[in-house]
Amino acid sequence: MYITIDEQDRRPIYQQVIDEIKTLIAKGELGEGMALPPVRQLASDLGVNLNTIAAAYRELQNEGLLNVKHGAGAVVSGGRVKERSDTELRKPLRSALTGLVLAGLAHREIMEIVVDELQWLLNKRK
Amino acid sequence: MYITIDEQDRRPIYQQVIDEIKTLIAKGELGEGMALPPVRQLASDLGVNLNTIAAAYRELQNEGLLNVKHGAGAVVSGGRVKERSDTELRKPLRSALTGLVLAGLAHREIMEIVVDELQWLLNKRK
Amino acid sequence: MYITIDEQDRRPIYQQVIDEIKTLIAKGELGEGMALPPVRQLASDLGVNLNTIAAAYRELQNEGLLNVKHGAGAVVSGGRVKERSDTELRKPLRSALTGLVLAGLAHREIMEIVVDELQWLLNKRK
Amino acid sequence: MYITIDEQDRRPIYQQVIDEIKTLIAKGELGEGMALPPVRQLASDLGVNLNTIAAAYRELQNEGLLNVKHGAGAVVSGGRVKERSDTELRKPLRSALTGLVLAGLAHREIMEIVVDELQWLLNKRK
DNA sequence: GTGGTCTAGACCACG
DNA sequence: GTGGTCTAGACCACC
Numbered sequence A, B, C, D: 001m002y003i004t005i006d007e008q009d010r011r012p013i014y015q016q017v018i019d020e021i022k023t024l025i026a027k028g029e030l031g032e033g034m035a036l037p038p039v040r041q042l043a044s045d046l047g048v049n050l051n052t053i054a055a056a057y058r059e060l061q062n063e064g065l066l067n068v069k070h071g072a073g074a075v076v077s078g079g080r081v082k083e084r085s086d087t088e089l090r091k092p093l094r095s096a097l098t099g100l101v102l103a104g105l106a107h108r109e110i111m112e113i114v115v116d117e118l119q120w121l122l123n124k125r126k
Numbered sequence E: 001g002t003g004g005t006c007t008a009g010a011c012c013a014c015g
Numbered sequence F: 001g002t003g004g005t006c007t008a009g010a011c012c013a014c015c
Helices: A013-027 A039-046 A052-061 A086-102 A107-122 B013-027 B038-047 B050-062 B086-102 B107-122 C013-027 C039-046 C050-061 C087-103 C107-122 D012-028 D039-046 D048-062 D084-102 D107-122
Strands: A068-069 A073-076 B066-069 B072-078 C066-069 C073-076 D067-071 D074-078
Touching: A013 A039, A013 A107, A013 B086, A039 A052, A052 A068, A052 A073, A052 D067, A086 A107, A086 B050, A086 B086, A086 B107, A086 C087, A107 B107, B013 B038, B013 B050, B038 B050, B050 B066, B050 B072, B050 C013, B107 C066, B107 D074, C013 C039, C013 C050, C013 C107, C013 D084, C039 C050, C039 C087, C050 C066, C066 D084, C087 C107, C087 D012, C087 D084, C087 D107, C107 D084, C107 D107, D012 D039, D012 D107, D048 D067, D048 D074, D084 D107
Parallel strands: none
Antiparallel strands: A068 A073, B066 B072, C066 C073, D067 D074
């Protein structure tokens, strides 16, 4: 499992870890039932505090993506993901698109980027 | 100018205000040279502290979207927006798309939502 | 007398006006006894509030650079300039030089800029 | 780390702190990777409010000089500093030199002061 | 009347 | 223990 942390990124580290793992799951690189690295190992690999990784795993469990068992490590859950409202799903998308518009990109360019990212996310799935 | 704050949203209030104003600018509802409401007025409208709004305006000024003059209010800037790297622009988009994928939406459904949001952002723009 | 205001400049307008007039005096383009434009005229030329220019003239008078008389306009003073401590004079210089160092300029490049600016200020003097 | 605040200085406190820290970085006394004092400690040392120092750190982070991590303190960044235009760099220098000229200093005296300050800034740098 | 700065103090998020 | 956010309220600087 390959995860990186960006020092320049303004988001907290644990959030970066969450997003990276989510992306891996979405891509299918982390499939149902697969085990994640132990908290201590991932923490030392990334050079961050142990609690930081633990917090990330905890949040992912809350969202229904992971199954964390005492002493048994964390595995990717196959169950239902926590439901999100339409608004909750659209808000970050709208923010991202707003950023692209304000950067001066044309409609066509934006669509190309979206298609590109979506391909990248989905082409290995299933 | 119509802005709302979502108590449930985990992002800080000033960040929500920033994003809402950015969207208004992207949509063209806030055009170049238009004045924003005074800090104190927007603060009281939203029921938050004046400093919270001031922080939002300051950040928008830093990004080059607003021109805030000391005793003369804030107006939408026509100048250049702070450059962002390709990565900085794509990261939030990837996050948003990941959320949609994990929610179980199919490729076509996701594209429909994206097109929908993009239309909404761009259809009032000259 | 040619003065410009920079909308992007973070400094308040009246401060920009003060600095521009000071530079004109330092260069000798505004010599002792010469009259400055009336407050109203300069204000309308620059498209700013009348009080803004009045505040600038007032400050310049406080520093001993101008002689403002009711109804008689403002003329460049020949008297002694308000004394400034060594620290007061060096502090802005140190700040400016710090900016150049942090921008990554080498010692030689910085000296070239200083000499350049100083030439520009002094070559018309006396 | 030694910082002082000048009550007489008309600049806001947080700006003074910013400039002092910038000078320390330029001098190399605060080298890449070194930790700054916690917000609360520096605030109490200087006898000012915690928010005032936080504002200074935030601005230094925006300029790319600091790397402030939420629960992990602030360290001097090794990354790229925010680019400034030639004009932005020269304007404060011109202001400072104008002040020296108006104080009645001769060309040679001014150059001596500049060389003196520049030496002081650079002699500890690698 | 506008925004800017600062304080005191509280509570939260992060590592 | 670290920084982040927010509030209430005061006073100042600017236009």
